[in-house]
Amino acid sequence: MVLGLACLGFLVVMFVVFERGPRVRHAAAPTPAEAPAPATDGGRQFACESVAVVDGDTLRCGRQRVRLASIDAPEMPGHCRTGRECTPGDPFASTEHLKRLIGGSPVACREVDIDVYGRSVALCTARGEDLSCAQVKAGVAIVRYGELSCR
Numbered sequence: 001m002v003l004g005l006a007c008l009g010f011l012v013v014m015f016v017v018f019e020r021g022p023r024v025r026h027a028a029a030p031t032p033a034e035a036p037a038p039a040t041d042g043g044r045q046f047a048c049e050s051v052a053v054v055d056g057d058t059l060r061c062g063r064q065r066v067r068l069a070s071i072d073a074p075e076m077p078g079h080c081r082t083g084r085e086c087t088p089g090d091p092f093a094s095t096e097h098l099k100r101l102i103g104g105s106p107v108a109c110r111e112v113d114i115d116v117y118g119r120s121v122a123l124c125t126a127r128g129e130d131l132s133c134a135q136v137k138a139g140v141a142i143v144r145y146g147e148l149s150c151r
Contacts, residue, residue: 044120047107051126056140057071057141068131070146071132073091073142074140101135103126
């Protein structure tokens with residue numbers, strides 16, 4: 001009985017850790033190809049030659065996760081935590097739209113913050129197009145977590 005309760009306690013702790021993610025305030029060090037460029041307006045700038053789209057508002061640049069600034073896209077199935085107001089819509093359409101926007105081209109980003117999960121929150125462009133603005137204009141994400149200035 002005691003062993004069973006200990007195992008249950010361990011599982012609960014592991015669930016909380018993996019559900020909420022790590023509470024760190026730093027991002028993984030960039031690889032040489034993603035080394036920071038000098039920032040002209042306050043944020044660390046970096047280029048990402050090889051981009052993986054995680055979902056409609058998150059990219060992976062090497063080992064570094066990048067959250068697109070000021071937007072929220074629909075969560076993938078099972079990712080909307082209880083009690084959180086998640087963005088409605090089709091998460092697969094949002095993810096596919098972001099993949100098409102990038103289309104294998106390099107992505108340039110300017111970091112504006114680090115979130116509670118250790119992700120870089122950044123304004124990013126691909127082929128000269130602001131990715132946050134493009135996601136909102138296409139209706140596959142909404143403006144949230146700050147202001148977004150689109151032309």
